[in-house]
Structures are given as C-alpha cells and as structure tokens.
Amino acid sequence: MAKSPTPVSTTMTGAEIRQTFLEFYAARGHAIKPSASLVPEDPTVLLTIAGMLQFKPIFLGQRQSDVDRATTSQKCIRTNDIENVGRTARHHTFFEMLGNFSFGDYFKEQAIAWAWELSTQVFKLPPDRLVVSVFREDDEAFAIWRDQVGIPAHRIQRMDEADNFWALGPTGPCGPCSEIYYDFHPELGDDHIDLEDDSRFIEFYNLVFMQYNRDAEGTLTPLQNQNIDTGLGLERMAQILQRVPNNYETDLILPIIKTAADLAGLDYAKADEKTKVSLKVIGDHVRAVVHMIADGITASNVGRGYILRRLIRRVVRHGRLIGIEGAFISKVAEAAIQLAEAPFPNTRQREAQIKAELDREEARFLETLERGEKLLADILQRESGSKTKQISGTDAFVLYDTYGFPLELTQEVAEEQGLTVDVAGFETAMEEQRQRSKDAHETIDLTVQGSLDSLAEHIHSTEFLGYKDTSSTSTVEALLVGGESVEAIAAGQEAQVVLNQTPFYAESGGQVGDRGYLSGDDLVIRVHDVKKDGDFFVHFGKVERGTLKVGDQVTAQIDRACRRRAQANHTATHLLQAALKKLVDPDISQAGSLVAFDRLRFDFNCPRALSTDEVQQVEAQVNSWIAEGHQGDVTVMPLEEAKAKGAIAMFGEKYSADVRVIDFPGVSMELCGGTHVSNTAEIGLFKIISETGVASGTRRIEAVAGPAVLEYLNVRDAVVRDLSERFKAKPEELSDRVTTLQSDLKTAQKELEALKSELAVLKSDQLLAEAEAVGSLKIIVAELEGVSAEALKTAAERLLQKLGAGAVVLGSVPEPEKVSLVAAFSPEVIEQKLQAGKFIGGIAKIAGGGGGGRPNLAQAGGRDPGKLPEALAAAKQQLVDALGA
Secondary structure: OOOOOOOOOOOOOOHHHHHHHHHHOOOOOEEEEOOOOOOOOOOOOOOOOOOOHHHHHHHHHOOOOOEEEEEEEEEOOOOOOOHHOOOOOOOOOOOEEEEEEEOOOHHHHHHHHHHHHHHHHHOOOOHHHHHHHHEEEOOHHHHHHHHHOOHHHHHHEEEEEHHHHEEEOOEEEEEEEEEEEOOOOOOHOOOOOOOOOOOOEHHHHHHHHEEEEEEEOOOEEEEEEEEEEEEEHHHHHHHHHHHOOOOOHOOOOOHHHHHHHHOOOOHHHOOOOHHHHHHHHEEEEEEHHHHHHHHHOOOOOHHHHHHHHHHHHHHHHHHHHOOOOOOOOOHHHHHHHHHOOOOOOOHHHOOOHHHHHHHHHHHHHHHHHHHHHHHHHHHHHHOOOOOOOOOOOHHHHHHHHHOOHHHHHHHHHHOOOOOEEEEHHHHHHHHHHHHHHOOOOOOOOOOHHHHHHOOOOOOOEEEEEOOOOOOOEEEEEEEEOOOOOEEEEOOOOOOOOOOOOOOEOOOOOEOOOOOOEEEEEEEEEEEEEEEEEEEEEEEEOOOOOOOOOOOOOEEEEEEEEHOOOHHHHHHHHHHHHHHHHHHHOOOOOEEEEEEOOEEEEEEEOOOOOOOOHHHHHHHHHHHHHHHHHOOOEEEEEEEEHHHHHEEEEEOOOOOOOOOEEEEEOOOOEEEEOHHHHHEEHOOOEEEEEEEEEOOOOOOEEEEEOHHHHHHHHHHHHHHHHHHHHOOOHHHHHHHHHHHHHHHHHHHHHHHHHHHHHHHHHHHHHHHHHHOEOOEEEEEEEEEEEOOOHHHHHHHHHHHHHHHOEEEEEEEEEEOOOOEEEEEOOHHHHHOOOHHHOOOOHHHHOOOEEEEEEEEOEEEEEEEOHHHHHHHHHHHHHHHHHHHHH
C-alpha cells in the first residue's frame, strides 16, 4: 500500500524564491551576475531562450570567464509553444530561469549535492516527493544520486538522448543531463513512474554536465575543462511552494491576471475555463511584452519586432473576447512593471517608453481590428460551408496586410472554427514583401562558426590592433574552406583565415569589416570582408597568388581609404543621433545601424515621420558640428562610470565591465567599439538622402558622409543636366515643367478612361442578344477584352438595368497577369440565396485571386489570365444550377 505523501511545509513568494536561490549559491562562491538582455549577443538566436546563453562563448572556449562560478536569474522568451499558453499549467512565453554555472571548476558530484541540498533543506521539498532522471548511459550520475544522496534506485529514471542529453549544436560542447521532478501524487506509488505524465510530475531543476566535445562525425571526446550549466524554473518552483494548481496562479502572474479581470468586470476565480484561458494569455503576454520593450525591442513586421507585435495583438484580441472595450494594455502593464521593477529596474526606468509603445501598437491594431474581424467572420462563414474548409492564402494575406492580423492569429481563430489556412498561398503573397523587409541582422556564416567551435580549444583568440595600427605581422591560427578546417590554401581558392592578431576591423556594431590584403613571399590574398565569432576574427578572402599554410606568418594590411570612409560615416552616425535627440526628441534611441564605406543607415525609435524642416535642421546641425572641428576623445572606463557620465548605450547591446567611450565633448558621447575620425572636421560633409518608416514606431535615415557626398552630388548633378537637356529647361525650371506634364498626363488618362468606359458600354450592349433564360430569370456571362475594372463594373450595372430580373457576370484581362471580375445580381436572384460578393469571391479563386462586395454588386481580381475562361464557365454553370432548380 502506498504511504501518505509528506506535505510541503514551506511557503515562499516568487521574490523570496529568486533571492534564496541566488544567496544560496553566492554563499558557495558563485558571483551573482545580472540577467542578460532579451536581445542576445549570439547572432544565431533571435531572443534569449535560456539562462546559459550569455555564457555560451565561455562554454565554447571563445572567451575567458572572469569568475569560476556564477549564478543568475535570467529572463527568457520562448514562443515555440505559444498555442499552449493559458491552456496548460506551465507553458509561458516569458519566464525566469534561475541558474548556477561552473566554468571548469566543480562538476557532477558537487552540482548534484547542492541541487539536492537546496531543494530539500532550503526549499524543504519532501524527499519522498522527488524523482530524478539521468541519461541512460550516465552511470556516474546514477551512482551519485543513489549512493551519495540516497535516492532509491527505482526513483532514478534512465532517459534517452532526446530527454537527457544536451548540446549547443550539432557539433561542439555537449553532455548528459540530470533532472529533478516534483511528484504531485506520490500516493499513486512507485510501481509505474512515468515522468511524461505532467499531471503528476513537474520537472523543476535541470543539471547539464558539459563534459564532451562532439565533432562532425559525431565522435565524443572529453573536454579539457568540464562545465556545469543548470536551470531551475522560478515559476515552477513558485507553483510547488505556493501550492496552486498552475504557474499562472502564483504571485508572479496572478496580480496581472486580476488587473485584466477587473477591467473586464470579472472574477477570475468564478470565470469559466474559456475566459480563464484568455486571462492567462493576457497575464503571460503582457509580462513578456513589458520586458521586451524594456530591452529596446519595438514592434515591426520582422524578427523580434514581429514577435512583439504578435504578442500585443493576441493580448488585444483576448481582451475583446472577455469583454474589455477600448485600450487597456497600459493599465495591465502597470501591474507587470510593479512586479518586475525590483529584480529588473529597467522596466520602471523605461516605463514611459513601454507604455507609449503599447499604446501605439494597441491603437494601431484597434483602428483596423473591427473591420478585420467582420471580414474574417465573413470568410469563416463562407469557408465553413465549403468542401476545403480552408481560408485561402490570399484572404489570409489581405487580413495581414490590410487589417494587421498576424498569420498565426488568423490560424488560431480558424482552428477554433474547425478550419485551416493555406499557409503556402500566404507565403507566396508575402514573398515580395519579405524581400523588402528582410531582417538586416548580421551573422557570421554558420558553417564557419561550427568549424570554429570545434577548433576553439586549440587556437588562440585574435588580438585586435586596428585602433592604432593599419598593418601587422601576424601568424595564421586556422584556415577554412567551405566551412571545413584545412591545413593549406592555394591560388584561386576562396577561404577564411583566422590570425593571432590583426589590424582588420571585424563587422560589429553596424560597421562593416575592413578590406585589404594578406601578403607574404609570393603570396597575395585579397580580403573582402572580416567577421567576428566570439574572440576570433575571420578574414574572408580569395588567394590571388601563392600558397598559405597554418602557422605561416603574413603581413596584414587594411585598405586605408576604405577605413577612412568607414570612420567618417561612423562618426557621422554618432553626430546624427545627437542631432535627433537635440532637435526632434530626447527620448530617441538607436534601433539599428549600418556603417559602410559608401553610406550610412540609422534606424531609431520615433512614433512619427520627421517633417521636411526637421530633416533639414538635423542635416544642418550635423554639418555645423563638422565645420566646428570638435576633437574626439577615446577612453576605456568601467561601464557604470561611463553611464554616470552620460554616455549613450544601445538597448539590447551586451557590454563588458570596461567599455570604450567615444566622446566629442559637448556634442556626443557613446559607448562604441567602432573606428572613428579624431576630429569632426575630417568628415568633410554630411548629406541626408532619405527619411522613411521601416516599422511601426521605427524610422530610418539614410545618408552619406565624407568623399561619398561628392559622389552622390555628382550623380544627382548628372541627372539634373540630362533632364534639363531633355525638357529644354533650366534646372530651376524643372519642377514647374514636371508639374505641368503630370497635369497633362492626368487629363489624358481621364479622357482615355472615359473612352474605355464608353467602349465597354457599347461592347456590353451587344451581349444583351446573348442573354440566356434560366427559369424565369436571364443571365449573361461573358468576357470583355481589355476593359478596366471600373469600366467592367459600369458595363455590368448597365446590362443588369436593361436585363431586368437576372444576373450578369463579366470578366476581363485589363493588363498582363491581372484578371478583373464583376457580378451584378437583381433582387430576384438574391432571393434565391445567391449573393454577388460571396459568389464572385469563389469564382475569382479559380483565376488565382479573391474578392467580394455587396449582395447585389461585387468585384474581384485574379493573377492568372489563362484561367479566366474556366472561371467564367464555372460561374455560368453555378448560376444555371442555382437558378434553374
């Protein structure tokens, strides 16, 4: 007979659990490190998803740790299980991972002992409620748990690689895991322990024993320095110690949920399950978006910004589902900020920006939400009766592009109604926009990165000399071709070269990598790019002459002219940000940048477009600072000292304890690792080319500086000269001349459209003789060649007027790859349960399109003219079937 379970005797708040964990490990020699930003330093990861991510370069051997032991409370975001948020007890988008880490110091025995001590003696979890898992082949961990900790063997479960073997990637550091589970129902006995049963067991502590390196063939070799990486879920421990049925009802999230419930006039405890799910989604997502915005993420249609926008819009929709009218997220966000401000002060410090971003996004969504919901309801009603029970890719794209519905939101609503979405069709419609809004995130070639990970323990990191030197004598540490490590490269090969020291600046902070040459005895390698992976500088180039081997010495020489151009553009970017803060809004902050040899691009957070006057004033201010010749000062100082002096740091950027400060006194002071002019006068000139929006709340300025200004002006001058000759006008007269031509063209287009309409009417009159009787009604289904959509509509209305009781469906190909369709139905047809909008929308699908409108008159379009005859034939058959019955 199973014995009665021992009750949990300790109750702790979420804040007490966090503090207790950190103090426990601090007392055992661990340095308490702050949480990293949700915007990770790792270019291969969109958001910080685990506590170990900030230590990944240390585990890979790319960076030396300043401590042997560390402990953190890391904020994390994961959206891979977003559909389970609110529906299960433990799925979240935002969560905190408490962790303790060892960098080549203690290993399995100590990690296990401390994890057990913390769980049973500090958190006072009853040992008879704990079950442990180990990797199936990890006899060492099994023995420690059984013989030293004293856990019965039957409560130590051996698990497969999928559950209990952890790796940074396909190659590199990896090792077995051991997890501690809490048993909610030990009264069920130990005979059939199934750790997959999450109604009984919850995994709350995961210990990763990083002891191997895995190569490309899958061979495991012991690491020279074995590491410990652990994670204890704060929300999960809170659920256990606070004895509540799910993570949402802990003091970490419930106050946010109750705030939302109050706004809806609801009592969470008495709400039905569907309402509780919506409240849980709001509680989780508001918590997530507050931290994302606090870390400098703004809503957009790509990357992290898209995730933020998606979460905000899910909050709005679930708010409406439970009856909240109007804007409300900022009020709920206040509860989230209040809970977060002690461990994460930037949430309160950035309160104004958080609420402003939430208000902007919510207002933007609410503007179109109601119309979008009506359209979606129509689509759902139409497709519910169809055979496919699928929302077309075109409809999903219209909802996304016109009404701001993320694809996932459309899928979620469709799933509730038993429908699917044509995702492939949506992606086809999105393809052109995807190209335009491609994420400009800079990453190193992942094949190169994988090879460097495997070499990390055997080669020296690269020393950067480029702040002072433009050339150096360097030793070749590694050579890679196609991502594979090689011992030598020869003429004609594209390769990547890692040196022990280099004057080449590696792409970072928006600045592109230097160009130049690596040379030696009868050796020339043209370097066209340099990227950084951890502490390694990777020189991308082509061998133009000679052979190079690992261990050889080379002369590394940068292209000085390119460097000077990059310096001018980079310093101009700093001056631009200072001018924007001074003249437009002091709260403006950088949201991304590009510093190239021929141009610069600066993205910044701003809720509105700049006026023409503001753009001119900003440009004038930057040129004024350039002309004044401000001397620059470069200093390395502690991070906190730099911030205290007012140096601007980029949100989301990870900085070391000591930082490099670029100061042009009285003008600009920023933390920056890039290369700069020593005096602003070296820039010469600055010219803004454009100011545009790239996402909601994010603007972009593109500009040129230094020698690139003259090149830009020369191109513009050539264009003006050419136009002057063509129009036989002086440059100052060109604007008036173009205005006159535009007016003439507009008049001619109107006359042409009128003639086309008259022609369409004449053509359509001939169709009256072809009208077919279907029962007591008449129908006309025909193609009018080369008629515009507007003229087609006019013709259909005129035909129906002359026809009387009946239906008219017309199609045309007004231009290549475009189909226009129109349906006009009389009241007698509508009485037969046919509506023009739904009817023509279905017909348009045949021609690769969609559309809709009123019951009596509707238009649609398509992209496949070759399918027009088939579409019209289907329209005729459907009318005959429906009206002839």
